[in-house]
Structures are given as structure tokens and as C-alpha cells.
Amino acid sequence: MRIVLAVVLGRLVRVLTRLRGGGSALPGWVALKVAPHFVSYVMDRVRVGSNKPIVVVTGSNGKSTTTAMIVAALEANGHTVFSNPSGGNLPQGIASSMLAEVSLTGSLRATAVVLELDEAYGPKLVDIIKPTHALLLNVQVDQLNRFFEPERVIDMVTAIGSSASTVLVNDADDNTRLIGNRLTDGVRTVQGFDVSDELAMSGVYDAQVGFDNAADKRDPVATVTASRGSTATIVVGSETVHVDLPSPGIHYAVDAAAALGMASLVLGESANIGGAASAISALKPVYGRGESVEAFGAPLTIVMMKNFPSMQANLDALTEKPESLYLAVDEGTPDPSWIYDIDLSSIDHVDVVTGTKAWQWETRLAYAEIPVGRVEPDPTVAFEAFGSSTTPSRQPHRTAIVNYEQMMDLRRVLGYKEIEGE
Amino acid sequence: MHIVHLFPETLGLFGDSGNVLALRKRCEWRGIDVRVTAVERGESIPSNADVYVIGSGSSNSVRLVGENIDEVRDALTNALTRDASILAVGAGLHLMSDRIDWSDGSSTTGAGIVSGVSVPRPTRLVGEFVGCVADLSVAGFVNTGHRLETDAPAHIRNVVFDDSHDEVQNDGVEFGTIIGTHSHGSYLPMNPAIADSIIARTTGQSLVKESAHIERADRAAQASRDAIRKRLGL
Numbered sequence: 232m233r234i235v236l237a238v239v240l241g242r243l244v245r246v247l248t249r250l251r252g253g254g255s256a257l258p259g260w261v262a263l264k265v266a267p268h269f270v271s272y273v274m275d276r277v278r279v280g281s282n283k284p285i286v287v288v289t290g291s292n293g294k295s296t297t298t299a300m301i302v303a304a305l306e307a308n309g310h311t312v313f314s315n316p317s318g319g320n321l322p323q324g325i326a327s328s329m330l331a332e333v334s335l336t337g338s339l340r341a342t343a344v345v346l347e348l349d350e351a352y353g354p355k356l357v358d359i360i361k362p363t364h365a366l367l368l369n370v371q372v373d374q375l376n377r378f379f380e381p382e383r384v385i386d387m388v389t390a391i392g393s394s395a396s397t398v399l400v401n402d403a404d405d406n407t408r409l410i411g412n413r414l415t416d417g418v419r420t421v422q423g424f425d426v427s428d429e430l431a432m433s434g435v436y437d438a439q440v441g442f443d444n445a446a447d448k449r450d451p452v453a454t455v456t457a458s459r460g461s462t463a464t465i466v467v468g469s470e471t472v473h474v475d476l477p478s479p480g481i482h483y484a485v486d487a488a489a490a491l492g493m494a495s496l497v498l499g500e501s502a503n504i505g506g507a508a509s510a511i512s513a514l515k516p517v518y519g520r521g522e523s524v525e526a527f528g529a530p531l532t533i534v535m536m537k538n539f540p541s542m543q544a545n546l547d548a549l550t551e552k553p554e555s556l557y558l559a560v561d562e563g564t565p566d567p568s569w570i571y572d573i574d575l576s577s578i579d580h581v582d583v584v585t586g587t588k589a590w591q592w593e594t595r596l597a598y599a600e601i602p603v604g605r606v607e608p609d610p611t612v613a614f615e616a617f618g619s620s621t622t623p624s625r626q627p628h629r630t631a632i633v634n635y636e637q638m639m640d641l642r643r644v645l646g647y648k649e650i651e652g653e
Numbered sequence: 654m655h656i657v658h659l660f661p662e663t664l665g666l667f668g669d670s671g672n673v674l675a676l677r678k679r680c681e682w683r684g685i686d687v688r689v690t691a692v693e694r695g696e697s698i699p700s701n702a703d704v705y706v707i708g709s710g711s712s713n714s715v716r717l718v719g720e721n722i723d724e725v726r727d728a729l730t731n732a733l734t735r736d737a738s739i740l741a742v743g744a745g746l747h748l749m750s751d752r753i754d755w756s757d758g759s760s761t762t763g764a765g766i767v768s769g770v771s772v773p774r775p776t777r778l779v780g781e782f783v784g785c786v787a788d789l790s791v792a793g794f795v796n797t798g799h800r801l802e803t804d805a806p807a808h809i810r811n812v813v814f815d816d817s818h819d820e821v822q823n824d825g826v827e828f829g830t831i832i833g834t835h836s837h838g839s840y841l842p843m844n845p846a847i848a849d850s851i852i853a854r855t856t857g858q859s860l861v862k863e864s865a866h867i868e869r870a871d872r873a874a875q876a877s878r879d880a881i882r883k884r885l886g887l
Binding site: 379380381562566567568593 | 665668669670671675713781794842843873877879880
């Protein structure tokens with residue numbers, strides 16, 4: 232009965248939140264208040280009498296994109312997949328996603344489940360999700376105000392991996408490679424995906440925690456052998472496929488290799504990897520990650536800077552210096568000290584810097600001797616100023632480099648009402 | 654001016670390159686000849702440099718650097734006899750102490766350059782702060798699980814974090830030519846007067862030559878500190 236009530240109330244809140252635009256967590260939060268065991272109830276019903284694959288995806292960066300890619304790959308192979316698209320990786324986010332798809336009695340129609348998990352909540356969530364497969368993408372320097380140090384994240388990601396019988400790790404990342412070796416025992420199957428050596432030099436930013444015992448790599452189930460702009464070549468078993476990436480950058484090629492590798496593990500011999508690659512190629516950018524929106528009568532490319540590795544990878548992927556550039560960072564990034572590690576050679580000016588941390592960025596840019604048109608901490612004023620002071624000419628689009636919270640605000644201001652996670 | 658950046662890969666968790674960048678650019682902008690030598694673990698440490706910067710890192714990084722702490726001690730002790738300056742931030746500061754104690758009961762021997770012991774904090778100290786160095790107002794961000802028990806004079810006084818950290822009044826150490834702090838990453842860029850005091854002491858020059866670059870960087874730093882002060886409700 233509580234489940235029915237949770238579904239009804241959660242859905243009601245969901246309708247209201249959609250009207251308003253904004254975050255996706257509230258409906259799930261309400262459902263969990265009414266029925267605290269909502270997620271585990273739904274997952275238990277998924278598992279009843281079947282061997283449905285339940286895949287979890289975790290790591291510092293690339294969770295949302297890779298999750299979307301695995302879903303596409305499995306759907307192209309005939310699966311009906313339940314997932315928590317983009318960002319809804321906390322318990323309330325997963326509950327919100329479930330609300331959209333469960334019956335009143337808490338049943339999902341899915342033949343496979345693919346969930347991205349927050350590193351910190353993941354170790355507890357796997358107790359109720361009980362995954363069959365875990366994909367460990369990377370451990371990079373991320374949200375140290377929350378995680379304190381990468382070693383703790385390594386432990387969290389290890390705990391998430393240990394909950395599955397089949398684990399796929401990124402062997403190009405020293406930390407997940409080490410985790411893979413830690414998890415290798417008689418009980419569990421640990422596989423790896425990789426990036427060819429010459430590519431790895433220029434695009435893999437694993438956290439330097441000084442674990443010197445470089446662990447052995449596994450024979451890769453998938454390898455990125457070439458990556459240029461928005462295209463990648465990936466070898467999966469005996470097949471070589473070409474993938475159009477949702478946005479440029481080797482980090483997206485790594486996500487695609489992870490997704491194809493996981494699809495091949497889930498589907499086994501019957502996997503149609505070519506079909507999976509086509510489905511991945513058809514994906515649009517995940518919400519706010521390199522997507523193009525309309526602003527001031529021209530396209531605006533939104534590049535998210537979550538942390539040092541994600542920003543550096545996105546800057547590395549720029550094919551030319553942005554002509555019209557907006558930079559916004561606020562309290563969603565409590566400690567932006569990592570901006571000093573960023574190689575800024577791919578930008579030659581910034582038109583407008585904004586957000587509560589605007590002056591910290593201006594300090595950084597001053598030391599890089601990169602000109603800034605205007606520093607305006609108020610994002611509303613700043614964005615208007617950006618529109619009126621820039622005219623795309625050499626490039627057809629403007630570029631905004633923003634943190635997650637500013638990305639959400641920007642989309643709302645521009646009238647993109649759909650909730651992340653929908 | 655010769656700057657040695659100690660172990661930037663191992664001890665560079667919180668944008669520590671920013672401190673080296675601030676020293677280097679502020680020299681260059683004034684026409685002061687400056688060079689930076691990055692020394693990774695296993696490489697020999699020059700003892701003839703003017704300024705040594707050692708930065709922040711994770712627990713494992715501290716243990717790793719601790720494995721060869723004798724070399725660090727020898728090089729820095731030697732350098733100090735020539736009045737070289739040391740800026741030690743976060744884990745780098747703890748490595749300058751006599752010993753780092755861990756919550757599992759183990760410990761790591763430090764360089765013994767700052768008399769004291771680094772002990773685990775009951776709760777981690779994370780957040781923005783403001784404080785004073787002599788009559789200068791400074792600001793920054795701290796993220797540490799350890800504190801230094803020492804009799805050495807503090808570097809930053811009248812420290813104010815948000816309400817949850819009323820117990821912290823001082824930060825770091827300052828004596829002779831040594832400055833240690835938990836304010837990481839962008840400490841010198843955000844507090845350029847501290848960078849200039851190190852440069853002035855090292856070069857023996859009064860830093861008169863200003864430039865548009867310095868004006869821009871200092872204005873941005875001032876506004877960054879003001880923003881922190883405002884966020885702390887001061």
C-alpha cells in the first residue's frame with residue numbers, strides 16, 4: 232500500500248516539478264519519504280525469477296554519458312532498459328527515475344537495468360541494487376571538499392565493484408587498474424578496457440595518489456585505437472567499429488569503449504557490436520555536456536567544467552580557440568584551486584567571467600595573461616552582457632564553460648524546461 | 654631568483670602550482686630574473702635555490718614522500734643556512750614537522766624543520782577562511798584532516814571560518830624564512846602581498862616596479878578575498 236502511495240504522490244510531485252523546470256530529485260525524495268524501501272522493493276521485483284543484467288556505472292567523470300551509451304547499445308540489441316539518465320545518481324534521483332516507469336505496484340517492464348551511481352552513495356546502494364555487472368570508469372581528482380582525498384574514492388569505487396560478479400575496469404587509469412587487481416579473486420570476473428598507448432599520453436587524467444605498484448593490465452575487451460574530434464575507432468574483440476561521439480574529445484571515446492565493452496560482456500557471443508556502435512553514434516550530447524542550445528539567435532555550446540580532469544579534457548578537445556567565450560563558476564565549486572593546474576593554451580580571451588567565484592577565475596586568467604572583457608559576478612547581468620557584447624562571425628556559435636549549477640541555471644534561463652534525468 | 658618546486662606530481666593535490674606561478678610571474682612582471690626547477694621524488698634536490706615550495710597531497714602521498722625524508726631534510730637544512738625561503742602548504746607543512754601521526758596508530762617521520770607533531774583532527778577542517786598576517790588581511794581555502802601541534806609562531810592569526818569551526822584561531826607557522834599554512838592552492842595568487850614579501854626578502858630589493866599585469870592580478874585577488882569575506886558574513 233505504501234508503495235502505491237509513494238508512486239502516486241511521487242508522480243504528482245513529478246508533474247509539478249516538470250511544470251516549474253529544475254532538478255529531478257524532489258519526486259524521488261517524496262517517494263522515499265512515503266516508502267523508504269521504494270528502490271529496494273522495485274529492484275527486488277526486477278530480479279524475481281530471471282537473470283536480468285543489472286549494470287552499475289561509477290567513477291569520477293563520464294558516468295552520465297557512458298550510462299546513456301550502454302542503454303543505447305543494449306536497446307539496439309533488443310533489450311528494454313531501465314536507467315537513471317544523466318545526473319540522477321543519488322538515491323532520490325534513482326527513485327525519481329523509477330517513478331517515471333514503474334506500475335502502481337512497483338513493477339518495471341525492463342529486461343535490463345543500467346544505473347549510474349554516485350561514488351559516495353554507491354557502496355550502500357549496491358546492497359539493494361545487487362548489480363550483476365559493475366563498470367569502473369576512473370578515479371580522478373574531483374570534489375575534494377566532499378571526498379577529501381582520492382584514496383577514499385578508490386575505496387568507494389572498490390566497494391561498488393566488489394558487489395558485482397562481473398567487473399569492467401578502465402585499464403588506462405592507474406587507479407581503476409589497481410582496483411581491478413584488488414578485485415581479482417576466484418569468485419569474480421574482472422575485465423578491462425583500454426586506450427592505445429599513444430592516445431593515453433594526451434587525454435587520461437587519473438588522480439595522482441602515488442600508488443606506484445602499477446598493476447598489470449588485462450587483455451582488453453575494448454580498446455580506443457584512434458580518436459580525432461568527434462570520431463573514434465574502437466576495437467571490441469575481433470571487431471573494429473567507428474563511433475561518432477556526442478561531443479569532441481578522447482574522454483568521450485573512452486566512454487564509448489567502456490560502453491561497448493560492457494555491452495559485449497552483458498550480451499556475450501550474440502552481441503551485435505556494429506549495431507551497438509551505430510546506436511551510440513546516434514546519441515545526442517547528454518544534458519549540458521557539450522550540448523548545443525539556442526541563445527541570442529545563435530547556437531551556444533555548453534561545456535561543463537566539473538573538475539580539473541573534465542575541464543582539461545574538454546579544453547583539449549577544442550579544435551580552435553573559442554571566438555565568444557562565457558565562463559561561469561559559483562558555489563557549486565566550493566574550492567576551485569585546481570584552476571591553477573589547467574593548461575589554458577586553448578583559449579586566448581574570455582568575454583565575460585561570472586558567478587560567485589568569478590574573481591578567482593579572473594585572478595587565474597591574470598596570471599595566464601589572458602584578456603578578459605568583463606568580470607560580473609551576477610550571472611543574470613553577465614549573460615545579458617555576453618549576448619550583447621559578442622557576435623558570432625568566425626565561428627557560428629558561442630561557447631559557455633560553466634560548472635554544473637551554472638549549467639542548470641543557464642538552461643532554465645534559456646527556457647529549456649525539461650528536468651535533468653527525464 | 655631560483656625556485657625549487659618539490660614533488661609537484663605527488664604533492665600537488667590542491668592546485669599548488671598556483672603558488673609557484675604567482676612567484677614566477679610576479680618576478681617576471683618586474684623584470685627579475687627567475688627560474689623554476691621541478692623536483693620529483695627520486696630526483697636530487699638542489700640545495701642552492703632561493704625559494705622552496707612544497708605543496709598539498711593525500712595521506713598516501715605524505716607516506717611516499719616520507720620514505721625519503723632524509724634527503725628533503727638535508728637539502729632544506731642546508732638551504733636554510735643560506736637564508737633560503739620555504740613555503741610549505743598542507744601536507745608539505747606536515748612533512749616539515751618532526752612526525753605525522755595517523756589515525757590507525759602508525760606514524761611517518763617528518764623533516765624536523767618545524768618543531769612539532771602533526772596529528773589527526775577529530776573532524777576534518779574544510780572551508781573558506783579569512784585571517785591576518787601581521788596587518789595584512791588574507792583569505793583562502795583549507796581542506797585538511799590533520800593539525801600541527803607546535804610551539805612555533807602562527808603564520809595567520811585571527812582566523813575566521815564559518816560557524817562550525819570556532820575552535821580554529823590561528824593557522825600554520827612562520828619563523829625565520831619559513832612560512833607554513835593549510836591555505837592551499839591559490840594562497841599566493843589570492844594573497845599577493847605574501848608572495849611579494851618572499852620575493853623582496855630573496856632579492857633584497859624593494860619591489861617598486863609595478864605593471865598593468867600586477868595591478869590586474871592584485872585587483873582580482875582583492876575582489877576574491879572580499880567575496881570570501883562576504884560569504885562568511887563579515
